[in-house]
Amino acid sequence: MQKQTLSFQAEVAQLLKLVTHSLYSNPDIFLRELISNASDACDKLRFEALNDAGLHENDSELKVRVSFDKAAKTLTITDNGIGMSQQEAIDHLGTIAKSGTRDFVAKLSGDQKNDAQLIGQFGVGFYSGFIVADKITVESRRAGVPAAQGVRWVSEGTGEFDVSEIERAERGTSIILHLKDDASEYLNAWKLKGIINKYSDHISLPILMPKEEWKEGENDQPGEMAFTGEWETVNQAAALWTRPKKDITPEHYAEFYKQISYDSEAPLATTHNRVEGATEYTQLLFIPSKAPVDMFNRDKAAGVKLYVKRVFIMDDAQALLPTYLRFVKGVVDSSDLPLNVSRELLQESRAVKAIREGCTKRVLSMIEDLANNEPEKFKTFYAEFGAVLKEGLGEDFANRERLAKLLRFASSTTDTTSVSFADYKARMKDGQDAIYYITADTLAAAKSSPQLEIFRKKGIEVLLMADRVDEWALNYLNEFDGTPLQSVAKGAVDLGKLQDEDEKKAAEEAQTQFKPILDKLKEALKDKASDVRATSRLVDSPACLVVQDGDMSTQLARMLKQAGQTVPEVKPILEVNAQHPLVRKLEASAELASFDDLANILFDQALLAEGGMPADPAAYVRRVNALLV
Numbered sequence: 011m012q013k014q015t016l017s018f019q020a021e022v023a024q025l026l027k028l029v030t031h032s033l034y035s036n037p038d039i040f041l042r043e044l045i046s047n048a049s050d051a052c053d054k055l056r057f058e059a060l061n062d063a064g065l066h067e068n069d070s071e072l073k074v075r076v077s078f079d080k081a082a083k084t085l086t087i088t089d090n091g092i093g094m095s096q097q098e099a100i101d102h103l104g105t106i107a108k109s110g111t112r113d114f115v116a117k118l119s120g121d122q123k124n125d126a127q128l129i130g131q132f133g134v135g136f137y138s139g140f141i142v143a144d145k146i147t148v149e150s151r152r153a154g155v156p157a158a159q160g161v162r163w164v165s166e167g168t169g170e171f172d173v174s175e176i177e178r179a180e181r182g183t184s185i186i187l188h189l190k191d192d193a194s195e196y197l198n199a200w201k202l203k204g205i206i207n208k209y210s211d212h213i214s215l216p217i218l219m220p221k222e223e224w225k226e227g228e229n230d231q232p233g234e235m236a237f238t239g240e241w242e243t244v245n246q247a248a249a250l251w252t253r254p255k256k257d258i259t260p261e262h263y264a265e266f267y268k269q270i271s272y273d274s275e276a277p278l279a280t281t282h283n284r285v286e287g288a289t290e291y292t293q294l295l296f297i298p299s300k301a302p303v304d305m306f307n308r309d310k311a312a313g314v315k316l317y318v319k320r321v322f323i324m325d326d327a328q329a330l331l332p333t334y335l336r337f338v339k340g341v342v343d344s345s346d347l348p349l350n351v352s353r354e355l356l357q358e359s360r361a362v363k364a365i366r367e368g369c370t371k372r373v374l375s376m377i378e379d380l381a382n383n384e385p386e387k388f389k390t391f392y393a394e395f396g397a398v399l400k401e402g403l404g405e406d407f408a409n410r411e412r413l414a415k416l417l418r419f420a421s422s423t424t425d426t427t428s429v430s431f432a433d434y435k436a437r438m439k440d441g442q443d444a445i446y447y448i449t450a451d452t453l454a455a456a457k458s459s460p461q462l463e464i465f466r467k468k469g470i471e472v473l474l475m476a477d478r479v480d481e482w483a484l485n486y487l488n489e490f491d492g493t494p495l496q497s498v499a500k501g502a503v504d505l506g507k508l509q510d511e512d513e514k515k516a517a518e519e520a521q522t523q524f525k526p527i528l529d530k531l532k533e534a535l536k537d538k539a540s541d542v543r544a545t546s547r548l549v550d551s552p553a554c555l556v557v558q559d560g561d562m563s564t565q566l567a568r569m570l571k572q573a574g575q576t577v578p579e580v581k582p583i584l585e586v587n588a589q590h591p592l593v594r595k596l597e598a599s600a601e602l603a604s605f606d607d608l609a610n611i612l613f614d615q616a617l618l619a620e621g622g623m624p625a626d627p628a629a630y631v632r633r634v635n636a637l638l639v
């Protein structure tokens with residue numbers, strides 16, 4: 011292969027510019043990124059060698075070596091992992107393959123402070139070398155490829171890189187950083203050991219550095235540290251989760267978490283256990299402090315890595331946790347699964363089923379623990395992940411009750427999202443036999459909803475729900491601890507024992523007395539409303555819309571339509587307040603030509619009040635204007 015000069019993909023060039031303009035306030039992390047890549051490369055080799063032992067080439071002790079040359083001002087990170095072919099070096103180091111990272115780079119604004127924050131969430135991997143180096147040379151040979159087909163890749167981190175063919179006896183990759191003048195502090199073993207200890211201690215491979223010893227000076231010269239020619243292991247070289255809990259500090263856990271999650275913040279909660287019995291495995295799971303931007307994408311990659319007997323098998327092992335816990339990050343290391351387990355096999359494995367149940371229970375305990383003992387953290391958790399947790403009501407029947415206890419809502423008497431079903435029950439009025447709730451597009455809409463009027467008048471608390479998932483999720487929860495849940499926007503209003511006899515009688519009388527008008531309204535609105543009836547649910551408003559028990563609410567129907575789904579046409583019921591002057595006016599205009607307009611205005615206003623839109627807004631405006639002039 012001739013030496014070639016190639017250009018970076020536009021996004022890489024953009025990223026590099028950012029990196030070289032000293033994006034990081036903490037330059038040390040370049041070493042973590044490069045060691046992490048080296049460790050990934052070794053994981054890949056181990057995995058591919060499961061089917062082709064020849065790839066080990068008589069060098070099966072996988073390791074990472076870090077060394078420096080003071081005179082040449084270079085720092086070199088070498089691994090004997092999978093290596094790169096010539097084409098792979100061009101593809102992997104010249105373009106960004108991961109679409110997630112590419113999208114993210116496209117979002118960078120050029121504003122350094124903002125970008126720095128954003129980039130902290132992703133990590134720039136290999137390119138972080140350019141924080142400390144003004145030139146990087148990569149030399150590599152892929153496992154199984156002849157020594158003559160090695161590759162050298164060189165770049166100064168500007169627009170281009172060179173690639174050429176080299177002879178390379180040993181398999182794997184060396185990253186040679188030509189350090190900038192102001193980065194010479196990295197030509198120091200103590201400094202490097204300190205960074206490795208801080209960021210890369212949990213790496214399961216040995217990280218080796220040349221051994222140094224104190225050498226006394228001769229002829230009155232001062233002594234100095236000198237290389238002995240041997241290598242020494244400078245990390246613990248045992249995967250974090252395999253070590254006894256008592257030897258692991260919160261900082262170790264946090265570092266490990268940051269490494270696997272690309273999060274810059276420490277996790278909110280951590281659980282680490284060895285599970286013994288019929289299925290044996292170790293779980294190390296984390297709840298992040300912040301939700302990722304794409305959390306509501308249910309197809310999003312899961313966050314748990316699968317290892318089998320300490321061999322890395324796959325990222326994003328979806329079978330290990332239910333979808334509604336997709337925000338959890340961590341590692342599961344099983345001793346029961348075969349090393350060649352595939353994603354398909356995972357779905358069917360009984361061991362995986364047991365692991366999944368065990369992990370789900372653990373995560374729920376972790377959340378319960380926050381709820382019971384760390385209210386501030388639970389608040390953070392709920393603000394970030396409460397909405398996803400609700401999906402569990404429909405997805406995980408076995409844990410439905412535990413989940414229901416963890417839910418929190420705003421209510422007509424509390425502004426914060428802090429009311430649990432248990433709190434609500436404890437405050438229920440004498441004679442109240444249901445937990446009342448309302449769903450709406452926003453909390454403000456829920457709060458000012460006409461359906462709440464009678465409840466407010468009687469001092470009955472109503473839970474307000476404005477998460478998109480609420481109505482769907484609540485479909486799966488009919489009761490809490492023996493008390494039924496009742497939407498106040500569905501079915502006829504039934505306050506049971508809370509409504510006194512007089513009120514009930516008045517409502518019935520209104521229904522009969524009002525019948526002619528109701529019939530006329532029904533006729534006028536036959537295309538829009540399935541029924542029109544008098545109600546005792548309203549106090550200040552003239553009318554509202556409700557649906558039958560079991561029907562989809564108008565709000566959910568709207569939401570699904572917006573999302574492009576076809577929804578069966580559900581005509582709502584128009585309920586009118588016989589006491590309201592506007593409704594009285596209807597009675598008076600029963601024989602007039604304007605009756606039809608008034609009827610339509612009444613319906614459209616009820617729709618507007620709950621956040622909907624009249625089917626024909628222009629006609630609505632015309633009708634109101636006709637009344638105004």
Ligand SMILES: Nc1ncnc2c1ncn2[C@@H]1O[C@H](COP(=O)(O)OP(=O)(O)OP(=O)(O)O)[C@@H](O)[C@H]1O
Binds near residue numbers: 043091
């Ligand atoms: N030491 C190495 N050995 C073999 N391949 C490597 C090595 N370092 C980097 N690569 C290849 O280059 C690619 C790009 O590396 P880079 O660090 O930019 O991203 P990444 O590792 O894929 O992502 P991230 O660092 O965000 O996890 C890697 O995916 C890998 O294929």
